[in-house]
Amino acid sequence: MTREIENFKFEHRHGKDRVRVGRVWRNKDGRYFFVEWNVSISLLSDCLPAYLLDDNSDIVATDTMKNTVYVKAKECSEQISMEDFAILLAKHFTSFYRQVTGAIIKIVEKPWERVYIDGQEHEHGFKLGSEKHTTEVFVKKSGALQVTSGIEGLALLKTTMSGFEGFIRDKYTVLPETRERILATEVTASWRYSYESLSSIPQKPYYFTDRYLDVKKVLVETFYGPPKQGVYSPSVQNTLHHMAKSVLNRFLDISSVQLKMPNIHFLPVNLKNKDDETIVKFNDDVYLPTDEPHGSIEASLSRFWSKM
Numbered sequence: 001m002t003r004e005i006e007n008f009k010f011e012h013r014h015g016k017d018r019v020r021v022g023r024v025w026r027n028k029d030g031r032y033f034f035v036e037w038n039v040s041i042s043l044l045s046d047c048l049p050a051y052l053l054d055d056n057s058d059i060v061a062t063d064t065m066k067n068t069v070y071v072k073a074k075e076c077s078e079q080i081s082m083e084d085f086a087i088l089l090a091k092h093f094t095s096f097y098r099q100v101t102g103a104i105i106k107i108v109e110k111p112w113e114r115v116y117i118d119g120q121e122h123e124h125g126f127k128l129g130s131e132k133h134t135t136e137v138f139v140k141k142s143g144a145l146q147v148t149s150g151i152e153g154l155a156l157l158k159t160t161m162s163g164f165e166g167f168i169r170d171k172y173t174v175l176p177e178t179r180e181r182i183l184a185t186e187v188t189a190s191w192r193y194s195y196e197s198l199s200s201i202p203q204k205p206y207y208f209t210d211r212y213l214d215v216k217k218v219l220v221e222t223f224y225g226p227p228k229q230g231v232y233s234p235s236v237q238n239t240l241h242h243m244a245k246s247v248l249n250r251f252l253d254i255s256s257v258q259l260k261m262p263n264i265h266f267l268p269v270n271l272k273n274k275d276d277e278t279i280v281k282f283n284d285d286v287y288l289p290t291d292e293p294h295g296s297i298e299a300s301l302s303r304f305w306s307k308m
């Protein structure tokens with residue numbers, strides 16, 4: 001909420017961060033489904049008297065917000081995507097409380113994956129995977145909405161078909177040019193859907209979950225290229241742009257995509273002993289893995305008609 005008070009601009013919101021919830025569903029055949037979500041709620045509401053006076057009569061308590069997560073999780077008798085759960089929560093807060101004019105709900109899913117035993121899916125066994133699915137939903141009382149989904153911690157590496165040449169060389173430059181290096185990154189991606197109102201959201205139950213898996217697949221496939229020959233990457237920047245473009249070309253319901261791709265360096269190892277004898281000579285084989293410092297490369301790509 002933005003207000004002008006005594007010639008100052010005053011903005012406020014309040015909510016509850018990191019509400020953790022696990023939800024189990026069981027289908028008729030006795031097969032279990034499980035999600036673990038970390039939910040953050042932020043409400044835009046008319047509760048100025050609480051800031052200016054000792055009047056809390058327009059405050060939705062953040063403890064109440066936390067409880068609502070569990071109530072709504074309980075009420076979801078069928079499995080639901082985390083985007084739909086975020087929309088459901090936001091709809092609740094903006095319609096149930098006169099004071100609430102907007103709700104921002106963020107969810108990060110813990111990557112529990114069904115296990116396979118002897119090549120067979122386990123009915124109720126899960127193990128922790130790596131990258132995380134994220135979402136952020138903003139719903140206004142009017143029904144206007146924004147839905148963003150994303151991925152965090154998608155670690156990708158290829159051992160060849162990457163180089164970096166032709167960059168600025170000056171007295172500070174040491175880095176040799178190369179057409180052969182390891183390319184490694186940990187992708188953080190987010191993409192905005194083009195839906196702008198509650199009524200335009202697709203009603204298909206796993207729509208957003210399926211889309212998340214589709215986008216991840218396109219990002220990964222574009223990074224690596226075809227299984228046998230791969231695809232040459234002249235820079236992280238170029239690969240990032242290809243990945244973003246592939247997502248927008250493939251999915252017309254996505255209006256913009258943002259990618260952060262740190263360049264995680266693997267340094268060539270060359271060693272000489274005290275007699276100046278070479279004991280390890282680098283031949284694109286032995287590397288020193290590092291996590292810092294790392295290059296930081298990020299960009300966003302949007303359709304022209306996108307409002308992002």
Ligand SMILES: O=c1[nH]c(=O)c2[nH]c(=O)[nH]c2[nH]1
Nearest residue numbers: 164175234235236237263295
């Ligand atoms: O793909 C790269 N992009 C850069 O901007 C850069 N800078 C650098 O030192 N190595 C690399 N690699």
